[in-house]
Amino acid sequence: LVIVYTGNGKGKTSAAFGNVFRALGHGMKVLVVQFLKGDWGYGDCGEQKSAVRHKNLQLVQCGRGFCGILGDNKPRKEHRLAAQHALDLAQKKISSGAYDLVVLDEIHCALSQRLLKSKQIVRLLKNKPDKTHVILTGRGAPAWLLRVADLVTEMKEIKHPFRRGITARRGIDY
Amino acid sequence: LVIVYTGNGKGKTSAAFGNVFRALGHGMKVLVVQFLKGDWGYGDCGEQKSAVRHKNLQLVQCGRGFCGILGDNKPRKEHRLAAQHALDLAQKKISSGAYDLVVLDEIHCALSQRLLKSKQIVRLLKNKPDKTHVILTGRGAPAWLLRVADLVTEMKEIKHPFRRGITARRGIDY
Numbered sequence: 399l400v401i402v403y404t405g406n407g408k409g410k411t412s413a414a415f416g417n418v419f420r421a422l423g424h425g426m427k428v429l430v431v432q433f434l435k436g437d438w439g440y441g442d443c444g445e446q447k448s449a450v451r452h453k454n455l456q457l458v459q460c461g462r463g464f465c466g467i468l469g470d471n472k473p474r475k476e477h478r479l480a481a482q483h484a485l486d487l488a489q490k491k492i493s494s495g496a497y498d499l500v501v502l503d504e505i506h507c508a509l510s511q512r513l514l515k516s517k518q519i520v521r522l523l524k525n526k527p528d529k530t531h532v533i534l535t536g537r538g539a540p541a542w543l544l545r546v547a548d549l550v551t552e553m554k555e556i557k558h559p560f561r562r563g564i565t566a567r568r569g570i571d572y
Numbered sequence: 573l574v575i576v577y578t579g580n581g582k583g584k585t586s587a588a589f590g591n592v593f594r595a596l597g598h599g600m601k602v603l604v605v606q607f608l609k610g611d612w613g614y615g616d617c618g619e620q621k622s623a624v625r626h627k628n629l630q631l632v633q634c635g636r637g638f639c640g641i642l643g644d645n646k647p648r649k650e651h652r653l654a655a656q657h658a659l660d661l662a663q664k665k666i667s668s669g670a671y672d673l674v675v676l677d678e679i680h681c682a683l684s685q686r687l688l689k690s691k692q693i694v695r696l697l698k699n700k701p702d703k704t705h706v707i708l709t710g711r712g713a714p715a716w717l718l719r720v721a722d723l724v725t726e727m728k729e730i731k732h733p734f735r736r737g738i739t740a741r742r743g744i745d746y
Contacts, residue, residue, distance in 0.1 A: 399733060399738070399741060399744060401582075401744070402730075402731075403583060405728070407725035407726065408575075408587075408723060408725050409577060409583065409587035409590075409725045409727065411590065412586070412587040412588075412590030412591050412594075413582075413583035413584075413586040413587040413590055413727075414586075414590065415589070415590030415593045415594065416583075416585065416586030416587055416588065416589030416590040416592075416593070416619075417586050417743070417744055418590075418593065419589045419590070419592065419593045419618070419619060419622050420586070420589065420617075420618030420619050420622065420743050420744070420746065421618060421743035421744070422618075422622050423617075423618035423619060423620065423621035423622030423623070423743075424616075424618045424621060424742055424743045425621075426743045442598075443594075443597075444593070444594030444595060444596075444597035444598050445590075445593060445594050445597060446597065447597030447598060447599075448593050448594065448596050448597030449597070498743060499743060499744075531741070531743070531744055544730060544731065547731060548731070548733040548736070548738065549582055549731060549732060549733050550729075550730035550731035551581035551582050551583045551727050551728065551729060551730060552581065552727075552728040552730050553583065553587075553725050553726075553727055553728075554579070554725065554726040554727075554728050555724075555725060556576075556718060556724035556725060556726050557576075557718065557721060557722070557723060557724035558723060559573060559722040559723050562722070564573070564722065567573060567705070568598055569591070569594055569595035569597075569598045569600050569672060569673060569705070570573060570575070570591055570594070570595070570673075570705055572594065
């Protein structure tokens with residue numbers, strides 16, 4: 399299956415990690431590639447701390463943070479190289495046929511910021527082994543991806559605590 | 573925080589288990605009470621198989637399956653007793669203050685089928701310790717709950733593989 403979690407609400411990456419949690423329960427082999435999280439103050443990140451305890455889960459944080467927003471002033475090229483590196487790695491691991499589930503976390507952001515090309519993702523999904531489920535998360539999934547996906551859920555923000563001044567909570571947001 | 577995942581799309585329980593996965597990474601103590609899943613052919617359930625490996629996670633499946641649908645013909649009373657038992661247990665564990673995160677999975681269904689009373693949930697959320705985050709999942713969260721919740725995401729179905737005749741997949745759906 400090709401699964402897309404998109405929309406402006408909380409729960410996209412969480413839903414992907416819920417699927418990871420289930421898959422690990424079945425003894426499946428899982429790869430998570432994070433396209434945003436990386437050298438960006440995520441040492442205290444719950445999914446990373448949980449991941450190291452699971453031998454069947456490989457979590458790779460390749461990102462350089464948000465590109466051009468939230469105070470970012472790293473050169474665009476650095477973001478592009480990081481995203482391309484993440485995609486190459488995902489491509490290689492998927493082709494190997496060794497994984498039952500691969501999560502491409504926040505890849506839609508990398509796409510909408512044109513750090514990756516659509517045709518790269520099209521090719522990746524087209525050539526993936528049947529047995530490998532792929533989950534793609536992030537705001538603003540492109541229309542072509544919704545067409546090729548088997549399952550699409552839009553996470554819609556109805557209420558968000560940040561709007562009331564509550565900041566990110568350990569164990570919930572990271 | 574009080575977090576609500578609702579809507580007709582896939583990913584509500586998954587998002588909750590993603591939060592569980594993060595919380596466990598931080599060494600937090602987690603309880604998941606499932607109001608639907610129970611004696612209903614869920615021996616092969618990924619979250620259960622994953623849960624037994626985490627000493628900080630207690631997963632309790634109290635449900636008797638869907639009430640009155642999907643071929644169910646168990647007496648309504650049996651469903652009500654199961655739901656009340658699940659809620660009592662959740663209430664006791666939450667009051668103990670020992671948990672950082674408690675998930676009440678598919679509780680909205682139990683509410684909409686009137687197996688539980690709204691005021692029971694209101695009381696539970698009102699009296700919970702500040703440190704205990706509570707996540708409530710299921711279709712059709714009632715309006716009063718959206719008002720009291722801190723974070724609400726609607727999981728909206730855009731595309732669902734069951735509509736194309738693809739059945740539930742191991743590691744993804746269960």
